[in-house]
Amino acid sequence: MYDPTVARLTYRALLGRRRAAILFVLPVLLVAIAVAVRAFAGADDGVASGVLGGFAIATMVPLIGVIAGTGAIGPEIDDGSIVYLLAKPVRRPTIIFTKLIVAVAVTMLFSALPTFVAGLILNGNGGQIAVAYTIAALVASIAYSALFLLLGTVSRHAVVFGLVYALVWEALFGSLVPGARTLSVQQWSLSVAEKVAGEGQVTSDVGLPLATALLIGVTVVATWYAGQKLRALKLAGEE
Amino acid sequence: MTTIEIDHTSRWFGNVVAVNDVSMTVGPGVTGLLGPNGAGKSTLINMMAGFLAPSTGEVTLDGTRIWRNEAVYKSIGIVPEREGMYDFLTGREFVVANAELHGLGEAAAHKALATVEMQYAQDRKISTYSKGMRQRVKMASALVHDPSVLLLDEPFNGMDPRQRMQLMELLRRMGAEGRTVLFSSHILEEVEQLASHIEVIVAGRHAASGDFRKIRRLMTDRPHRYLVRSSDDRALAAALIADPSTAGIEVDVAEGALRIQAVDFGRFTTLLPRVARENGIRLLTVSPSDESLESVFSYLVAA
Numbered sequence: 001m002y003d004p005t006v007a008r009l010t011y012r013a014l015l016g017r018r019r020a021a022i023l024f025v026l027p028v029l030l031v032a033i034a035v036a037v038r039a040f041a042g043a044d045d046g047v048a049s050g051v052l053g054g055f056a057i058a059t060m061v062p063l064i065g066v067i068a069g070t071g072a073i074g075p076e077i078d079d080g081s082i083v084y085l086l087a088k089p090v091r092r093p094t095i096i097f098t099k100l101i102v103a104v105a106v107t108m109l110f111s112a113l114p115t116f117v118a119g120l121i122l123n124g125n126g127g128q129i130a131v132a133y134t135i136a137a138l139v140a141s142i143a144y145s146a147l148f149l150l151l152g153t154v155s156r157h158a159v160v161f162g163l164v165y166a167l168v169w170e171a172l173f174g175s176l177v178p179g180a181r182t183l184s185v186q187q188w189s190l191s192v193a194e195k196v197a198g199e200g201q202v203t204s205d206v207g208l209p210l211a212t213a214l215l216i217g218v219t220v221v222a223t224w225y226a227g228q229k230l231r232a233l234k235l236a237g238e239e
Numbered sequence: 240m241t242t243i244e245i246d247h248t249s250r251w252f253g254n255v256v257a258v259n260d261v262s263m264t265v266g267p268g269v270t271g272l273l274g275p276n277g278a279g280k281s282t283l284i285n286m287m288a289g290f291l292a293p294s295t296g297e298v299t300l301d302g303t304r305i306w307r308n309e310a311v312y313k314s315i316g317i318v319p320e321r322e323g324m325y326d327f328l329t330g331r332e333f334v335v336a337n338a339e340l341h342g343l344g345e346a347a348a349h350k351a352l353a354t355v356e357m358q359y360a361q362d363r364k365i366s367t368y369s370k371g372m373r374q375r376v377k378m379a380s381a382l383v384h385d386p387s388v389l390l391l392d393e394p395f396n397g398m399d400p401r402q403r404m405q406l407m408e409l410l411r412r413m414g415a416e417g418r419t420v421l422f423s424s425h426i427l428e429e430v431e432q433l434a435s436h437i438e439v440i441v442a443g444r445h446a447a448s449g450d451f452r453k454i455r456r457l458m459t460d461r462p463h464r465y466l467v468r469s470s471d472d473r474a475l476a477a478a479l480i481a482d483p484s485t486a487g488i489e490v491d492v493a494e495g496a497l498r499i500q501a502v503d504f505g506r507f508t509t510l511l512p513r514v515a516r517e518n519g520i521r522l523l524t525v526s527p528s529d530e531s532l533e534s535v536f537s538y539l540v541a542a
Contacts, residue, residue: 089309234291
């Protein structure tokens, strides 16, 4: 199910391209905000929760998920280099699964790790806040990567759709329409974080059983469907 | 022996029919797929390569369906026309990755790089390669598993004459070894130099198939049209029409020129300057008015 050559090509493509700069910018920004907030406001659980929930989980994790998830396959489909993977006796689901592993690893590295560091800076993991949000970031990394990898496989405008989902659906609709929050990776991951953190530190609109089921369901279905789409990927449509 | 069979295959994109009820068999040796730009050659190659599903009909490799069948890539090597090819890798890393995806090691990659004579630049990034070098590395990636079928989409595009000769020599060798080599081109001379067997595609239809010389004769024996301006158009017309190589002449008053239809291309091309000289007529313009490949192909389709 895992092909080390596909993995190598994927992570080199992801970390070598210009778009990778954003992967570094957002975590640096988060840590900088954490340092500034700590310096001006001191250690405060509520503020720490606000920064990690409002910026790290709501903005940074989905954005990095979009970059890593769509970037793991989208550019190869766009420039046609995917043909060198497809013209091989390698099972298509293996290609997708391997790319998912790489996208998840990159998203976790660039979102969960800085979330933990920022949490430590903000309040030294008081009330388990740093750990809780880090777990939320880890869990969200998996679902976002699967979702955006699927988008990258089926659409040439994956980044746009990914951003619309992450910023418009989750951030805007999520804050205006309570029902939209049920269908939000962010809320599902916060539901997991809620269990870890101290009483009242993290809140989610979705119960843990439903959130877990949806996280697993979305990841599995998106990965399976991406594998099916890759099996039938049509490389020529120009003529 | 490996054979690709295309059986009553069509492919359309929305309302556009790119390939229209084509049947052909591609066997060992070098086959040229010839046709003007946009004729459907790439679509056909993509169906043979398993990158595109036929809308109707079937494309098979030794009786096995190619579409959605990863196992066929054990026997097929593909050189795509598009340039995207992991530019951030070196040539060696690229070919090694291709070998690994076939379950092979570095030795296979080195052998393929040696075959295309690219060892000298193998440690340079692909992004620094010239068009010809990229083409050769693509070839190496296609040859790495020693395939019995090689499909190349417009492999000579953008290559300089020396690189073209090298690649032709390589393909000739592959064909002589008994591999099934199919390459597409819109340039008659390329196909003429390399393939003894050609398949002609025009506007998605299979226009001709078989020995190149026969098809070439069909193409060159067709009536040729010329636009000629001279110091005395009517005297020239009178002298030319007396020869059987000329089928018809029209005096185009508006253009101030003669429109000549020649039936014997070879004879007419020597006749025209001779007649002009003998009659003391100066030729001001001699331009073939239907020399484009498209018109050659259209004639072939109509024939």
